[in-house]
Amino acid sequence: MSKNSEFIDKLRLSGLRPTKQRLKICEVLFDREKTFHFTINDLAKNISDKIGEKISLATVYNTVHAFKNKGYLKEISVNSHKSYFDTNITNHHHFFDQDTNQLIDCDEDVIENLKVKKNITGKKISSIEVLIKVATDNQNQK
Amino acid sequence: MSKNSEFIDKLRLSGLRPTKQRLKICEVLFDREKTFHFTINDLAKNISDKIGEKISLATVYNTVHAFKNKGYLKEISVNSHKSYFDTNITNHHHFFDQDTNQLIDCDEDVIENLKVKKNITGKKISSIEVLIKVATDNQNQK
DNA sequence: TCAATAGTTTAGAATAATTATAATGTAGTA
DNA sequence: TACTACATTATAATTATTCTAAACTATTGA
Numbered sequence: 001m002s003k004n005s006e007f008i009d010k011l012r013l014s015g016l017r018p019t020k021q022r023l024k025i026c027e028v029l030f031d032r033e034k035t036f037h038f039t040i041n042d043l044a045k046n047i048s049d050k051i052g053e054k055i056s057l058a059t060v061y062n063t064v065h066a067f068k069n070k071g072y073l074k075e076i077s078v079n080s081h082k083s084y085f086d087t088n089i090t091n092h093h094h095f096f097d098q099d100t101n102q103l104i105d106c107d108e109d110v111i112e113n114l115k116v117k118k119n120i121t122g123k124k125i126s127s128i129e130v131l132i133k134v135a136t137d138n139q140n141q142k
Numbered sequence: 143m144s145k146n147s148e149f150i151d152k153l154r155l156s157g158l159r160p161t162k163q164r165l166k167i168c169e170v171l172f173d174r175e176k177t178f179h180f181t182i183n184d185l186a187k188n189i190s191d192k193i194g195e196k197i198s199l200a201t202v203y204n205t206v207h208a209f210k211n212k213g214y215l216k217e218i219s220v221n222s223h224k225s226y227f228d229t230n231i232t233n234h235h236h237f238f239d240q241d242t243n244q245l246i247d248c249d250e251d252v253i254e255n256l257k258v259k260k261n262i263t264g265k266k267i268s269s270i271e272v273l274i275k276v277a278t279d280n281q282n283q284k
Numbered sequence: 285t286c287a288a289t290a291g292t293t294t295a296g297a298a299t300a301a302t303t304a305t306a307a308t309g310t311a312g313t314a
Numbered sequence: 315t316a317c318t319a320c321a322t323t324a325t326a327a328t329t330a331t332t333c334t335a336a337a338c339t340a341t342t343g344a
Contacts, residue, residue, distance in 0.1 A: 058322075075221055077219045079225065097265065124276060129275075130271070132269070135265060159339085224330070289341090
């Protein structure tokens with residue numbers, strides 16, 4: 001359970017109490033090889049699959065937002081009725097597969113020369129995101 | 143009413159019947175100097191402001207989707223619970239002002255040389271969008 | 285011109301994602 | 315241990331959007 005004590009420290013350091021629920025969610029989110037792209041629904045499903053216990057949907061929402069506000073999760077702009085989150089909080093971009101509704105990380109070197117040369121006066125850039133929507137070749141886009 | 147007959151032609155050409163409601167919506171959307179960024183709600187408000195008559199919300203939704211499918215409107219990926227649309231259908235990018243929740247067109251030359259060097263195999267790129275989120279300088283991002 | 289028909293509009297119901305509420309539970313601290 | 319502030323929970327409320335089915339209307343062809 002060394003992972004677990006890591007999570008406890010992480011939570012404490014950011015002023016969040018390490019509750020049973022938050023630790024379970026940490027486990028599902030952060031104890032994995034690859035980065036995880038998910039909607040709240042995906043996460044809730046993942047939790048009930050991996051763990052025998054139920055966590056209230058409200059808690060899942062609260063926790064995801066708390067983690068996002070602390071910078072442990074990134075929210076991704078996808079044109080959809082749902083919110084997507086990403087455990088990869090580094091500066092990176094995404095493909096969005098319109099056939100499967102899945103987000104896929106875009107390697108740094110895939111996007112060449114992205115540079116913003118002008119900004120709105122009086123404002124500060126808080127993020128720059130590139131979203132590349134893809135679909136199967138034979139299917140006409142509407 | 144030369145604008146009006148233009149709209150009638152435009153609709154007919156794309157196989158949409160030029161109904162009273164669609165013409166009113168055309169007027170609100172396309173009879174303006176600058177491009178218009180809007181949510182369905184904005185549009186509905188705009189319609190009732192400019193025009194004395196009510197158009198059912200369902201019709202506004204139907205029409206916006208029809209126009210989008212015909213390529214007269216673009217849907218923009220903004221991280222939000224709402225969908226944003228744009229009357230500027232050329233290839234371009236956006237700023238999103240997090241203070242006011244407004245989309246702002248990004249001039250072509252602001253983004254330099256954006257190039258996608260690799261793609262998901264078996265898929266076709268249907269769009270590439272850059273979204274630059276901005277906020278007032280003194281306000282800490284959450 | 286008129287009737288048939290296929291496409292449109294509409295109010296309201298249904299759905300889905302998310303947020304609010306308020307009661308109960310629990311971690312941290314004195 | 316007991317107090318207090320923070321968390322969790324089920325459920326209700328809210329919001330954006332889509333569905334439904336009945337009424338309406340533009341188009342077409344006789």
